[in-house]
Amino acid sequence: MADMKLNRRTLLQQAGLALLSLGIGETRIGLKVPQIKAYGQALAQTTNRKLALLVGVNDYSQHQLDGCVTDVELQQELLINRFGFNAKDIVTLTNQQATRENIETAFVEHLREQAQPEDVVVFHFSGYGSQVKIPSSDIATSEEAVINYQLVNSLLPIDGILATKGTPVGNDLLEETLIWLARSLLTEKVTMVLDTSFINSKQSMKGNLRVRSFLEVAERASPEEIAFREQLQIKLASLKGKSVHPGIVLAAASQDQIAVEKRWNNFSAGLFTYALTQYLWEVTAPNRVQVTLERVTETVKNVMGNQQQPTIIGDSQPLFTYYLMPTSLIGAEGIIKNIGDNDSVSLKLTGLPAKIIDYYGVSSCLLVVNPDNSTSSEELTLVQIRSRDGLMAKAQILHQKDVVNPIKVGQLVQEYIRVIPRNVGLIVGLDRNLERIERVDATSAFANIGVVDGAISVGEPNVDCLFGKIERTVSKAVATQSDSNVGESGTSTTTSFGYGLSSVSGITIPHTVGVANEAVKSAITRLTPQFKNLLAVKWLELTFNQTSSRLPVGIFLESIDKNNSSLILQRSTRAAKLLNQLASQDLSLTQTDFPTINSGSSLRLQLNNYTDRTLYGIVLGIDADRNLFVLYPPQYNSKEEQFKLQDIAIAPGQKLNLPETQDAWQWKIAGSSGMISLYGIFSTLPFKQTLAAISAPPNLKFESEAILNLANSLEVAKALMQDLHLASQVGTEIIGFANDVYALDVNVWATLKMSWELVNN
Structure with a gap:
């Protein structure tokens, strides 16, 4: 491979980056240039501490999740490398570490006991959300006395369901407890990110995506959790006038919606967390948190439609996400994680858009950003991908041996040359509602559709759409007869099932559902134009x-x-x-x-x-x-x-x-x-x-x-x-x-x- 040496002046002329370090955000921001400079100068001078507690649970005893630990890793990488958090100020609790008691203890000891006024605090939870039945009256103490109850939201830790002989007891962390914990902090600059959902969806999967709502409602909360919440309320009774929602909550979905996680090749992540962290890797300017949420919502809605709507809760409206600007005003697609022998490096490509990462090919090149984000060096260096496994890639440094600034761990990398295979095809998921013989016929028929690379079971990564039996309702005008009015008009509704296509989130693709009793092979032949359209959309993305x-x-x-x-x-x-x-x-x-x-x-x-x-x-x-x-x-x-x-x-x-x-x-x-x-x-x-x-x-x-x-x-x-x-x-x-x-x-x-x-x- 030939050495790659880029002249700084030539690169800047090509890139048009002269004013990149002071760019303005992308949507409807009411800031003038002097304000932008003032905000940047003020934040650059801050010495306040930044603390984070990140929780992710995959290994539940029932209905395991796949992407919650990845969410923690994505947030940790973002906070350290884009927002200047010290690694020692971030506590992570994953899987067996994430008990209810450990989460609450870490919140008290790491956040409440350390955070001072004006410090920045981030709490993140990825895992199942649930609901718990709480008695409506404090008088109802015995199980027989509990007649009326209310459902309250809760986060499910690793030990969220306690094994009991009688009625199952939930050992959940109540959402109300979390709010009281946040109120106990001395700082108002608190961001809680909840990549979970609370509605009882009765479904573990939505299309090809896994739902983060637990399937069961706990009949009662654990006495320990109730006691802990009451202790907090007593200690904080004097906090008059303090906001009910200190700081802000960035929630993956609204109260009556589901949050999902998605599988890519060799990794899974929450759809909301991936969209949030990927966008924040690209941010190069002061953006209101509402703008961040708008951009994240665009990514989520393109997958989920109206089934998942990210929301923001809180009285304050901070200018910046996490109350901070990125430490670097130059966005990035990844970071150098390790430097090996013979000019080899390991990259983590956390800033690549979700629909691109699985097809980001070998030989793609990324530009290494100088450690101080300046462009003072007369030489800029590329790294070229040799292999990739999910978000991790092994790359080769392309430069001459006398390069002035050697590459270091932690440097950002920006995309420079994108290499995509020409043989990208459509991947169709076979819905679970298909019988075995239908699946056999479908697999055989798809083998003859040139634009389809393969038909695989739902739950596998890389699925672009789903093929299955979809309910269709047809209403017809009919003439009715009654004693008082002969020939009265009405409607007759019939329901049938036809083969059709749906999105990865289970939304029916319009005009794809066929008539009842259609043969599988006939349906797939009929749908060939739609397969071509879907593949065209994939190429465009x-x-x-x-x-x-x-x-x-x-x-x-x-x-x-x-x-x-x-x-x-x-x-x-x-x-x-x-x-x-x-x-x-x-x-x-x-x-x-x-x-x-x-x-x-x-x-x-x-x-x-x-x-x-x-x-x-x-x-x-x-x-x-x-x-x-x-x-x-x-x-x-x-x-x-x-x-x-x-x-x-x-x-x-x-x-x-x-x-x-x-x-x-x-x-x-x-x-x-x-x-x-x-x-x-x-x-x-x-x-x-x-x-x-x-x-x-x-x-x-x-x-x-x-x-x-x-x-x-x-x-x-x-x-x-x-x-x-x-x-x-x-x-x-x-x-x-x-x-x-x-x-x-x-x-x-x-x-x-x-x-x-x-x-x-």
């Missing part, structure tokens, strides 16, 4: 590099009403020169909930190019029915007297609106209710093959309309990958002569994504 792209670009989504416009969403790359370009914009936080847009609203998209060169853009979307569309206004070719697709070119330092003017055409959002995702893709070269693929279907008519549903979505997605591969021009010194991979350079492309919920009133 694999281009997402909003955090790592070194092209300073951004997209704005606006609602337009007559001559007025209002900002709905904005996204930008980490490299965007936001300090100069957006400081004058009104980015006040107008909402904290996930954005919704009413059907029929008029929208406008703005593509922003902050570079000193012409860039080319394309906008692809996924509607609520999981179909791909392109937002691409055709232009009239006078020579050929017809409309044709032409390159969307954005001049240096300029913006381009779609539609350009209200008189040109209108983008009125419509379609089925549900999640909509929009991808703004930029490249340094035109999308030649992508446009050819979009134009390929016969009988395609280009009129004045600018939204085109893609009948050949998979061909378009693969053409997009090829265009980005050709624009990157990654040399043989990186990928050799391999022709079975796409190699994408973050200096030449950017894919940004925004999502919202379409509502039909």
